[in-house]
Amino acid sequence: MSESLSEIDSLYKEVISKLPPKERIAHCEHLIDKAQLNLIRNKKYLNKTVEEQLVNIIKAAQQEIKNLG
DSSP: OOOOOHHHHHHHHHTGGSSSHHHHHHHHHHHHHHHHHHHHHHHOOHHHHHHHHHHHHHHHHHHHHHOOO
Protein backbone atom coordinates (compact mmCIF):
# COMPACT_ATOMS: atom_id res chain seq x y z
CA MET A 1 0.00 0.00 0.00
CA SER A 2 1.12 3.54 -0.72
CA GLU A 3 2.30 5.90 1.96
CA SER A 4 -0.24 8.34 3.34
CA LEU A 5 0.21 12.06 2.88
CA SER A 6 1.05 12.41 6.58
CA GLU A 7 3.87 9.91 6.13
CA ILE A 8 5.29 11.76 3.13
CA ASP A 9 4.70 15.40 4.07
CA SER A 10 5.67 16.57 7.56
CA LEU A 11 3.96 19.96 7.06
CA TYR A 12 0.71 18.16 6.33
CA LYS A 13 1.14 15.91 9.34
CA GLU A 14 2.04 18.67 11.81
CA VAL A 15 -0.09 21.60 10.60
CA ILE A 16 -2.48 21.02 7.71
CA SER A 17 -4.04 17.87 9.17
CA LYS A 18 -5.39 19.94 12.05
CA LEU A 19 -7.34 22.28 9.75
CA PRO A 20 -10.99 21.79 8.77
CA PRO A 21 -11.59 19.26 5.96
CA LYS A 22 -12.40 21.92 3.36
CA GLU A 23 -9.01 23.57 3.87
CA ARG A 24 -7.22 20.23 3.89
CA ILE A 25 -8.83 19.34 0.56
CA ALA A 26 -7.78 22.71 -0.89
CA HIS A 27 -4.21 22.08 0.27
CA CYS A 28 -4.23 18.62 -1.32
CA GLU A 29 -5.56 20.01 -4.60
CA HIS A 30 -2.83 22.66 -4.62
CA LEU A 31 -0.20 20.02 -3.85
CA ILE A 32 -1.43 17.84 -6.72
CA ASP A 33 -1.36 20.80 -9.12
CA LYS A 34 2.20 21.74 -8.10
CA ALA A 35 3.49 18.18 -8.38
CA GLN A 36 1.84 17.66 -11.78
CA LEU A 37 3.24 20.95 -13.04
CA ASN A 38 6.72 19.95 -11.89
CA LEU A 39 6.39 16.61 -13.67
CA ILE A 40 5.24 18.25 -16.90
CA ARG A 41 7.70 21.14 -16.97
CA ASN A 42 10.77 19.32 -15.69
CA LYS A 43 10.26 15.74 -16.87
CA LYS A 44 13.44 15.62 -18.95
CA TYR A 45 15.51 16.94 -16.03
CA LEU A 46 14.12 14.77 -13.23
CA ASN A 47 15.86 11.61 -12.17
CA LYS A 48 13.73 8.52 -11.58
CA THR A 49 13.72 8.93 -7.78
CA VAL A 50 12.40 12.49 -7.86
CA GLU A 51 9.82 11.55 -10.47
CA GLU A 52 8.62 8.67 -8.27
CA GLN A 53 8.45 10.96 -5.24
CA LEU A 54 6.24 13.43 -7.13
CA VAL A 55 3.97 10.62 -8.32
CA ASN A 56 3.72 9.30 -4.74
CA ILE A 57 2.79 12.77 -3.48
CA ILE A 58 0.05 13.01 -6.11
CA LYS A 59 -1.34 9.57 -5.21
CA ALA A 60 -1.24 10.29 -1.48
CA ALA A 61 -2.97 13.65 -1.91
CA GLN A 62 -5.64 12.09 -4.12
CA GLN A 63 -6.24 9.40 -1.50
CA GLU A 64 -6.45 12.02 1.25
CA ILE A 65 -9.12 13.90 -0.73
CA LYS A 66 -11.09 10.66 -1.08
CA ASN A 67 -10.77 10.02 2.65
CA LEU A 68 -11.99 13.53 3.47
CA GLY A 69 -14.81 13.59 0.92
